[in-house]
Amino acid sequence: MQVFDNLPWYGYVILVLAIVSYAYRYFKIGKKEYDAPDLSKAKFRKSLNSKLDKEQLFALAFYTPISEWWKADSNTLSFLDAKEIQPYLEGWGIDTPEGYWELTDYFMKDGRRWYFNFINHMVQNVPEAEWEGLMEKKFGNNERADRYLRLLRNGEVLDILKQKGIMTFDSELELGVAGYDAAILVGQARKAFTANLISEKDAWKVINFAKELALQHFSSWEEFGKSFVLGFALDLYDSSSTYWEEVCHIYLQVQKSPDSPWNTIDWPQ
Amino acid sequence: MQHSVQKAYNETSKALNDICKRRKRTLFFQKIMWGITGLYLLLMILFIVSNYVPTLELPIFKSFLPTQNNPYANMYPIAGLLVLLYITTLFFTRAFQKFKLKEMESMAKMVKMLFPQVEFTQGAAAPIKEVVNSKFFSWVKKDTPVYSYGQIRGRLSNSIVNIADIGIVEHNISNKVTGGLMHIPILNMLVVFYQYIFKNMASNTMADNQYFTFRGMFCWLQFKKKLNGHTVVLPNNLTTKWDRLASLNFKEEQRIHLEDPRFTHNFRVYGTDQVEARYVLSSSLMERIAALKEKFDRPIFMSFQNRQMYLAVLNNEGIFSFPSGKLDNIKVMEELTNGIETALKIPKDFF
Numbered sequence: 001m002q003v004f005d006n007l008p009w010y011g012y013v014i015l016v017l018a019i020v021s022y023a024y025r026y027f028k029i030g031k032k033e034y035d036a037p038d039l040s041k042a043k044f045r046k047s048l049n050s051k052l053d054k055e056q057l058f059a060l061a062f063y064t065p066i067s068e069w070w071k072a073d074s075n076t077l078s079f080l081d082a083k084e085i086q087p088y089l090e091g092w093g094i095d096t097p098e099g100y101w102e103l104t105d106y107f108m109k110d111g112r113r114w115y116f117n118f119i120n121h122m123v124q125n126v127p128e129a130e131w132e133g134l135m136e137k138k139f140g141n142n143e144r145a146d147r148y149l150r151l152l153r154n155g156e157v158l159d160i161l162k163q164k165g166i167m168t169f170d171s172e173l174e175l176g177v178a179g180y181d182a183a184i185l186v187g188q189a190r191k192a193f194t195a196n197l198i199s200e201k202d203a204w205k206v207i208n209f210a211k212e213l214a215l216q217h218f219s220s221w222e223e224f225g226k227s228f229v230l231g232f233a234l235d236l237y238d239s240s241s242t243y244w245e246e247v248c249h250i251y252l253q254v255q256k257s258p259d260s261p262w263n264t265i266d267w268p269q
Numbered sequence: 270m271q272h273s274v275q276k277a278y279n280e281t282s283k284a285l286n287d288i289c290k291r292r293k294r295t296l297f298f299q300k301i302m303w304g305i306t307g308l309y310l311l312l313m314i315l316f317i318v319s320n321y322v323p324t325l326e327l328p329i330f331k332s333f334l335p336t337q338n339n340p341y342a343n344m345y346p347i348a349g350l351l352v353l354l355y356i357t358t359l360f361f362t363r364a365f366q367k368f369k370l371k372e373m374e375s376m377a378k379m380v381k382m383l384f385p386q387v388e389f390t391q392g393a394a395a396p397i398k399e400v401v402n403s404k405f406f407s408w409v410k411k412d413t414p415v416y417s418y419g420q421i422r423g424r425l426s427n428s429i430v431n432i433a434d435i436g437i438v439e440h441n442i443s444n445k446v447t448g449g450l451m452h453i454p455i456l457n458m459l460v461v462f463y464q465y466i467f468k469n470m471a472s473n474t475m476a477d478n479q480y481f482t483f484r485g486m487f488c489w490l491q492f493k494k495k496l497n498g499h500t501v502v503l504p505n506n507l508t509t510k511w512d513r514l515a516s517l518n519f520k521e522e523q524r525i526h527l528e529d530p531r532f533t534h535n536f537r538v539y540g541t542d543q544v545e546a547r548y549v550l551s552s553s554l555m556e557r558i559a560a561l562k563e564k565f566d567r568p569i570f571m572s573f574q575n576r577q578m579y580l581a582v583l584n585n586e587g588i589f590s591f592p593s594g595k596l597d598n599i600k601v602m603e604e605l606t607n608g609i610e611t612a613l614k615i616p617k618d619f620f
Contacts, residue, residue, distance in 0.1 A: 006340065165394030169422060 037242035042068045042253040044260055050075040054265065056204070059211040061261035062179070063187040065228065065251040069243075072190075074261055077203060079190040089195055092188070100192045104185065108209055111181030112231050115139075115148045120173060123152050148234055157233050164248060166229050178217040179224045180231020185210035219269075221262040225255055270606065277382040278602045284375040285596040291368040292475070292593070298361035300470050305357055307466040309350040314458060316343065365476070376419065376589050383606055387423040387613070391589075395435055396420070399489045403579035404501050405570040406483060407516035408439040416481075419589035421609065428616040430490045432609060434589040439482040441512055473593050478585070485567070485584035488612050492578035498541030499574035500525070500549045502558060504583075505537045506568075513539065529555050535562060549573045557619055564611050580615065582608070 007015070044064075050073070052060070057075055064074060072079050079085060089095040094103050122134055131149070139145035151157040161167040186207050193203035218224040229251050236244045254260045335342045373391050380389045395417035401409055409415075418434040440448075447464065451457045469476060478484060501522075503509045513519065525538040525546040532555040540546035550558075562569050570581040586592040588608050591601060 008341065011341065159392055162390065162393040165397075168393045168420060169388045169390045171388055 037245035037249070039246060039249045040069075042250050042257060042260070043071075044068070044257070045071065045073045047073040047076045052077070055211075056207075057261065058265050058268070059186060059207045060190070061265055062183040062210060062214060062224070062228070063190070064254050064261050065232075065247050066183065066187055067190075068250045068254065069247050077190055077193055077200065079187075079194045082195045085191045085194060089191060089197075094188060094192065094197070095195070097197050100188070100197050104188065104206055107181050107185050107188075108206075111184070112177045112235065113181055115145055116152075116177045116231070116234065119145065119148045119152055120176075123149070144235075147238060151234055151237065157230065157237065160237060161226075161229065161233060164252070166248075166251070167226055172226055173230070175223055175227040175230065176217065177227055177231030177234065178213055179227030180229075180235070182210040182214040182224075183228050185213075215268065218267075220267050222255075224267070225251070225262065270610070273383055274599065274602050274606055277379050278599045280382065281375055281379055281602075282597070284371070284378075285591070285601065288368070288371055288375060288591055289596045291364065291371055292591075295361065295364040295368045295475065296473060298357060298364050299476055302354065302357040302361045303466050303469040305350055305354045307462065307470070309347070309354060310458070310461065310466070312346055312350065316347075369477075372591060373419075376591070379602070379605065380419075380421070380589075380609075383602070384421070384423070384609060384613075387421045389419065389421050391419045393417060393420055396431070396433055396487070396489070399431075399579065400435065400437065400487065402574070402577070403487070403489070403570075403572050403581065404499055404519065404574075405503065405572060405579065405581050406437060406439055407512040407518060408441045408482075409437065410518075413440070414438045418587050421613075423613050425613055425616055428491055430488060430613055430616060432486060432488045432588075432612050434485070434587045435483070435487045436478065436481040436587070437483040438480055441482055442515055444482070474585075478587065478590070481585075483581070483583065484587055486580075486582040486588050486608060486612060488580040488615070490578055490616060492573055492576050494549060494573070495576055496545060496549065496574055498545055499572060500538065500540035500542075500546040502536045502538050502550070502571040504568035504570065505533070505535055509537060513537075525550075527555070532556075532559055535559060554619070561611070561615075561618075565608070578615075578619075580612070582612075584608070 052075060056077075060074065060077070067074060067079070070080060086095065089100075092099075092103060094100040118138055119135075122131060126134065131153075135145060135149060155170070158167060158170060158173060189198070189203040189206040189210075192198045193200060198206075214224055218227065229248070232247060232251075233244070236247075254262055257263065333343045333346055377389060377391060380387075395415040397411065397413075397415050400406070400415055401411060406413075414437070416436040418436065420431065420433040423430045423432070438444075447460060450460045468479060472479070498521075503513070513522075519539065521541050522539045523541075523543070525540045525543060527533055527538060527547075527550065529552065536558070538546060538550065540549075558569075558571060565582050568583040570579075570583075572579045588605065592604075
């Protein structure tokens with residue numbers, strides 16, 4: 001300790017600065033590691049008891065990136081079990097049949113397409129000075145609409161997706177977010193059926209609607225996937241949780257893995 | 270086309286001059302920054318050596334000898350250099366960012382004016398899957414750093430052509446040897462001095478373009494013939510030969526000896542099937558490849574597999590970055606146009 005006795009005044013300053021900087025970095029890195037997303041490997045789980053036909057499996061596959069995150073089977077209508085999905089249903093306000101049908105009606109008629117189509121068209125074609133008025137008139141005080149505008153106005157969402165290797169060209173924005181709406185419809189129908197909120201017949205009706213919606217808009221899994229991830233990014237990129245990063249990581253595997261339903265089930269031509 | 274080139278040049282010449290000035294400024298800070306880093310390292314080495322060789326009395330140390338009143342005098346020059354290094358790094362980073370932003374902006378404008386029929390993107394991830402599939406690069410794996418400086422997608426005569434400007438840092442023989450030397454004390458210091466300090470100070474290449482083992486154009490497009498294996502056409506030089514021999518990534522390949530002397534003088538061919546390689550490389554295609562090489566006037570790489578064709582053209586300056594030196598000449602614009610135009614015409618010229 002004699003070393004420290006002989007230090008000049010500035011030596012103590014440097015020593016204190018070094019200790020503080022080390023402690024700051026230590027805790028900062030520790031927090032970062034603690035908050036880091038859990039980047040899991042997609043396994044494409046399959047139930048041995050599945051009796052679904054190819055068309056049904058095709059429609060269920062829309063929800064693959066998110067169902068993989070939940071670690072659910074990819075070939076059954078039921079989704080994990082009622083207890084596991086209860087917090088999700090409560091979070092979306094769809095834990096009652098009325099709540100479920102209200103939200104499903106919204107996703108069928110408008111969904112996130114309502115936001116995206118209007119805002120993207122405005123950003124591309126209308127002078128910036130008029131945006132505020134148009135946004136107020138269409139959406140009023142709407143947090144989601146504001147977020148969509150923020151992410152679309154300077155191409156921020158596109159840059160994020162480009163950096164992740166999901167999108168390459170600006171024109172891919174034209175794919176819209178119908179893929180995301182279709183996937184959400186499929187996922188929520190599966191969960192509502194599992195929670196006994198709707199019958200099997202109604203669940204397939206909703207899923208078939210989602211299938212038609214996707215077939216109307218896209219001609220390949222590649223196009224569908226880009227639209228899905230665009231909608232997902234606009235909805236969740238800003239959220240503080242690691243959910244966005246984790247699903248994005250799974251999405252890239254769903255796209256590339258030879259075992260993925262997107263590579264084993266053909267898109268109807 | 271000449272009219273568009275002239276028009277694009279007229280509209281961007283001011284920006285080009287500005288880019289030239291920004292590049293000069295950035296290079297100045299780059300050299301200063303690495304110069305100070307060199308001095309810092311040198312000083313550290315001399316301090317270490319002076320501990321083991323007490324007879325080494327350098328005049329520079331005399332003024333910084335520790336005394337009872339000032340026991341840390343020898344730390345002053347090191348601390349001073351560290352402060353200088355921090356300041357110059359700050360200046361360099363700022364100048365580099367501004368230069369790159371201006372360069373990207375002007376390049377996007379130029380490409381849009383010269384090729385309004387194509388899509389152009391910057392900031393997208395590099396086409397790593399295609400680079401790996403092309404089998405041009407003996408040491409490239411899925412985790413090899415590949416950078417993209419821009420990508421074009423053009424639709425011509427029912428065919429899509431993708432053109433990217435990429436930079437790759439391969440772990441090739443040369444980098445493996447350098448990596449080995451870094452484990453040897455003293456020698457590693459010399460490597461650092463040469464690889465980082467000397468190279469960055471002596472050359473007029475920007476720091477981001479210094480360590481690529483390949484920089485240039487990379488294209489991929491559909492190929493008419495259905496193939497079971499692959500055929501790769503590489504420049505006929507020693508580096509390619511040794512890299513291909515030493516790499517274990519293409520064990521299934523064999524050398525294909527073709528008879529066209531003009532072609533074999535310029536290219537080495539590897540493939541998985543002797544017969545298929547000859548089916549792909551018909552006499553007329555070999556002639557067109559040789560002509561393409563002359564048109565680009567740079568080393569070119571080509572490969573064919575599974576209805577896909579890949580082409581790479583070595584260009585150390587890149588195609589979507591402006592070349593070093595003066596930019597007050599229409600030649601800059603002409604070179605950019607020729608390179609992209611030639612690649613876009615491949616489907617028409619080749620098939």
